[in-house]
Amino acid sequence: MRQRPSRQWVLLGLTPVMTLAVSCAVPVAQPARESPVTETEPPTAAAPPDPGVDPPPLRLLAAGSPPLTPETRPQNQLVPWSESMADALNIPRAALQAYGYASTAVAESAPGCGLSWTVLAGIGVVESSHGRFGGARLDRTGRPSIPVVGPPLDGTPGVKRIDDTDRGEFDGDQVWDRAVGPLQFIPQTWRVWAVDADGDGAADPNDIDDAALAAARYLCDVAGDMRDPDRFWTALLTYNASREYGQDVLDHADDYGRRSRAIPTGP
Numbered sequence: 001m002r003q004r005p006s007r008q009w010v011l012l013g014l015t016p017v018m019t020l021a022v023s024c025a026v027p028v029a030q031p032a033r034e035s036p037v038t039e040t041e042p043p044t045a046a047a048p049p050d051p052g053v054d055p056p057p058l059r060l061l062a063a064g065s066p067p068l069t070p071e072t073r074p075q076n077q078l079v080p081w082s083e084s085m086a087d088a089l090n091i092p093r094a095a096l097q098a099y100g101y102a103s104t105a106v107a108e109s110a111p112g113c114g115l116s117w118t119v120l121a122g123i124g125v126v127e128s129s130h131g132r133f134g135g136a137r138l139d140r141t142g143r144p145s146i147p148v149v150g151p152p153l154d155g156t157p158g159v160k161r162i163d164d165t166d167r168g169e170f171d172g173d174q175v176w177d178r179a180v181g182p183l184q185f186i187p188q189t190w191r192v193w194a195v196d197a198d199g200d201g202a203a204d205p206n207d208i209d210d211a212a213l214a215a216a217r218y219l220c221d222v223a224g225d226m227r228d229p230d231r232f233w234t235a236l237l238t239y240n241a242s243r244e245y246g247q248d249v250l251d252h253a254d255d256y257g258r259r260s261r262a263i264p265t266g267p
Contacts, residue, residue, distance in 0.1 A: 042255030047229040050257025051116035055081055055100035067201035070141045075101045075209055088263050094142040095130040095208055102212040106220050113220035114227035120212050122253030131182035131208055142208035150179035181205035183215050193218050
């Protein structure tokens with residue numbers, strides 16, 4: 001299995017208006033060496049990746065809705081869809097539901113984007129093994145049992161220095177910033193793209209529902225059309241300024257898509 005590159009989140013979350021000219025690559029996490037799940041190395045793929053089996057039609061969360069309970073979490077609509085693929089793809093059910101819901105939501109808000117759930121799954125596996133880094137497990141609402149927090153961005157060799165910007169609100173560190181959650185958001189970036197995707201009343205980077213939709217909106221904002229190979233790479237390299245990282249995400253995304261299509265659907 002090839003070694004995963006270190007994460008290099010790009011700080012385009014500094015202002016609401018995103019431009020490539022203000023980007024700044026920032027290493028935020030170490031390769032996931034402690035994952036309890038063995039990931040196989042997928043074949044090398046070309047952009048865009050296989051979009052996989054489409055999620056079924058969904059009722060999306062309406063703006064201004066009162067807080068929902070775990071039982072009424074909108075991602076629960078994807079329980080049967082996730083059950084059909086989770087074990088075969090080695091993706092937690094809650095993570096699959098989050099990725100499927102996020103891709104459906106941006107298909108409505110940004111219909112020209114063409115972002116597939118497989119891209120979000122590719123990012124999720126490379127960043128944190130879908131929230132399972134360090135032995136964590138996702139609960140049914142999409143939260144890891146152990147917080148997924150990157151190392152301090154303290155300016156040590158190979159690491160960007162970012163003094164604390166959130167007073168430890170998201171990362172628990174009042175000295176340095178750290179990347180947070182299954183999709184490894186830097187606090188500065190999260191403040192711009194934060195979203196409550198599951199209607200529980202809080203936008204939380206530790207909640208894979210919220211993190212997946214925030215990442216989806218970010219990618220669509222940068223790319224415009226994720227189905228165009230050049231725009232796909234523009235978005236992925238803006239999300240993380242490492243070609244090796246991007247290829248790793250692409251390879252996993254394409255593999256998930258192809259394998260999802262090969263899963264038997266009935267007797």
